[in-house]
Amino acid sequence: MKKRICLWFAIIMMLTVCFIPTSAAEKEDIQTKSPAVGDVDANGTITAADAALILRYIVKLETLSGDQEFCAECNNDGNITAADATVIMRYVVHLDTIPPSAVTVTLPPYVPTSTPTATPTPTNPTGLDGVIAEAKINANELNLRTGAGTSYPVVTLMKRDTKVYVFSNSGDWWYIQIKDTQLKGWALAKYIETTNDPLVAYGKAAVNATMYKEASLTSTVLTTVVFDTNVGIIGRKDTFYKIRLLDTGVEGFVLSSAFPTLTSLSAGPSPVPTPSPTPTPNGQSGVTAQGVINAASVHLRSDAGTEHSIVKTMAKDTPVYVFEKKAATNAATLWYHVQIKGEATTGWVLVDYVTLSNARISQYATVAAQVYLRVRSTTTSDKVSETPLAVGTEIGIIGSVVNSGDDLWYHVRVLSNGLEGWIRGTTVTLGAVVS
Numbered sequence: 001m002k003k004r005i006c007l008w009f010a011i012i013m014m015l016t017v018c019f020i021p022t023s024a025a026e027k028e029d030i031q032t033k034s035p036a037v038g039d040v041d042a043n044g045t046i047t048a049a050d051a052a053l054i055l056r057y058i059v060k061l062e063t064l065s066g067d068q069e070f071c072a073e074c075n076n077d078g079n080i081t082a083a084d085a086t087v088i089m090r091y092v093v094h095l096d097t098i099p100p101s102a103v104t105v106t107l108p109p110y111v112p113t114s115t116p117t118a119t120p121t122p123t124n125p126t127g128l129d130g131v132i133a134e135a136k137i138n139a140n141e142l143n144l145r146t147g148a149g150t151s152y153p154v155v156t157l158m159k160r161d162t163k164v165y166v167f168s169n170s171g172d173w174w175y176i177q178i179k180d181t182q183l184k185g186w187a188l189a190k191y192i193e194t195t196n197d198p199l200v201a202y203g204k205a206a207v208n209a210t211m212y213k214e215a216s217l218t219s220t221v222l223t224t225v226v227f228d229t230n231v232g233i234i235g236r237k238d239t240f241y242k243i244r245l246l247d248t249g250v251e252g253f254v255l256s257s258a259f260p261t262l263t264s265l266s267a268g269p270s271p272v273p274t275p276s277p278t279p280t281p282n283g284q285s286g287v288t289a290q291g292v293i294n295a296a297s298v299h300l301r302s303d304a305g306t307e308h309s310i311v312k313t314m315a316k317d318t319p320v321y322v323f324e325k326k327a328a329t330n331a332a333t334l335w336y337h338v339q340i341k342g343e344a345t346t347g348w349v350l351v352d353y354v355t356l357s358n359a360r361i362s363q364y365a366t367v368a369a370q371v372y373l374r375v376r377s378t379t380t381s382d383k384v385s386e387t388p389l390a391v392g393t394e395i396g397i398i399g400s401v402v403n404s405g406d407d408l409w410y411h412v413r414v415l416s417n418g419l420e421g422w423i424r425g426t427t428v429t430l431g432a433v434v435s
Contacts, residue, residue: 037257038088038098040064040072048092051085058082074098075239076257096217097207097258131246132232133166133198135176137191140417141287143394144185148173150366150394150431155185156344157287157321164192183344191416197251199232199244201262209258211250215240222252233262287415288396288434289322289360291338293353300347304328304335311347314340322360324435325351358420361396361413364431373421377401377409384421389414396434400425 040050054072056062057080064072064080072080074087090096137158145152148170156178158164163179164187174192177184205225212219215237225231225245232244240253296316301308305328314320319341327334334351370391373384389395398420399411408425 037071038074038091040068040088042068042071046088046091046098048089051088051092054080054085054088055082074257097209097255130167131165132168133194134179134196135164135166135174135192135194137162137164137187138193139191142187142191142416143287144176144178144183144187146185148175148186150364152186154287154323156183157339158187159342163195166192166194166198181344188416197234197242197244199234201233201264203231203233203241203243203259203262205229205231205258206260207258209254211243211245211252211254212240213252215242215253219253222250225254225258231259233259287321287323287339287361289356290341290358291320291322291336291354291356293318293320293349294355295353298349298353300338300340300345300349302347304337304348305330305333308348312340312345314349320349320354322354322356326435358413359398359411361398361434363397363433365395365397365410365412365428366431367391367393367395367423367427368429369427371423371427373412373414373419373423375421377403377407377411377422379424381422384419389423395423395428397428397430 036046038046038050040053043049050071053062053064053068057064057072069080072084074084087096087098091098137160140160142158142162144155144158146155158178164176165179167175167177167184169175169189170186172189173186174189175184175186176192205227208227209225211222211225213222214220223245225243230246232246234242234244234251236242236256237253239256241256241259242251242253243259244251293314293316298314298316298318300311300314302311304326307330320336320338321341323337323339323346325334325336335348336351336354337346338349338354339346367389368391370388372388374381375384376382394415395412396415397410397412401409401411403409409422410425410428411420411422412428413420
């Protein structure tokens with residue numbers, strides 16, 4: 001213990017030669033300026049004298065004013081210790097940076113979702129500033145809609161494992177973009193599984209900051225985050241932030257002091273406005289059936305009728321999703337509104353050229369009370385799934401029956417995963433009738 005005290009005093013005495021007290025006139029002038037972290041003696045520069053002043057303060061040889069205590073706290077741990085003097089000395093010999101102000105935003109601790117890879121793999125979401133996470137669809141089929149609600153039209157139908165970018169949320173809905181396409185819209189968050197750590201805030205670099213592979217100054221250096229660069233903040237670990245570069249997707253750690261000001265996701269780059277509702281009660285509010293084209297070289301047209309332009313010519317056995325049905329304007333023919341499976345291509349085709357592979361929905365509905373999907377129209381029947389349907393689940397009505405107990409039951413299809421079964425009429429809220 002005596003040797004440790006002697007060593008501290010030796011360091012203090014050695015650094016004291018660099019410490020020159022500031023005159024009263026200089027102090028009066030400095031008080032009109034904003035204090036800078038690291039400049040403890042307030043002389044306008046950060047030198048070894050500032051480190052000496054911190055060490056003298058620790059062993060009670062000096063007192064510090066409120067502004068000086070602010071400037072002495074260099075590593076954002078809430079205490080003034082020899083570690084702060086070390087930060088200054090590393091700065092003096094150009095081994096590190098010191099930020100102009102202290103970080104005041106509190107973030108949750110960073111908990112990695114997977115073991116870090118040896119080499120960062122950029123995702124290159126060029127032009128997609130505002131992405132807070134990457135994800136995939138975890139339902140067999142999921143509607144992408146123009147707004148955050150089931151009354152909005154369907155943009156397209158996404159299949160399981162479709163990869164997407166996540167931008168923002170509105171209640172239980174996420175605003176997303178399908179990877180490698182320009183298709184954007186809203187989908188229920190519970191059917192979307194993130195594949196990397198989501199952002200919790202945005203930050204802008206206040207200095208040129210070194211980005212490390214791990215939360216350590218001795219870790220491998222990945223790159224330098226240039227002054228004024230916007231980044232995504234994933235979380236905090238000790239005195240480091242884990243960040244994601246928005247232009248390349250590379251992730252790493254930087255000293256939190258390099259990002260003194262953070263902004264919430266809602267105030268981040270490229271905010272996404274919620275679109276105005278445009279309900280289509282008899283239109284594209286969901287897939288009503290699936291089918292295949294039963295003839296060769298069938299035209300997919302821009303609207304119902306042969307007078308409309310050809311969107312695409314489909315081969316026999318092309319699989320399609322079927323939406324609504326309507327008559328042509330100038331002829332007594334019926335047409336299906338369809339989407340080619342695996343594509344975003346939609347259009348109209350004569351009903352005669354589509355063979356349905358499952359029963360067509362006649363009406364849309366939602367689940368009004370948690371209920372199990374049954375194999376038959378009775379509560380003693382086997383369950384289709386051990387997971388009950390949650391309130392608000394979108395379903396389609398295929399048929400109905402009144403059983404021997406005078407109870408109304410609906411034959412339904414769950415729109416998100418295609419499961420079919422029976423539920424009691426008292427647990428259903430009916431919606432738009434399908435044309």
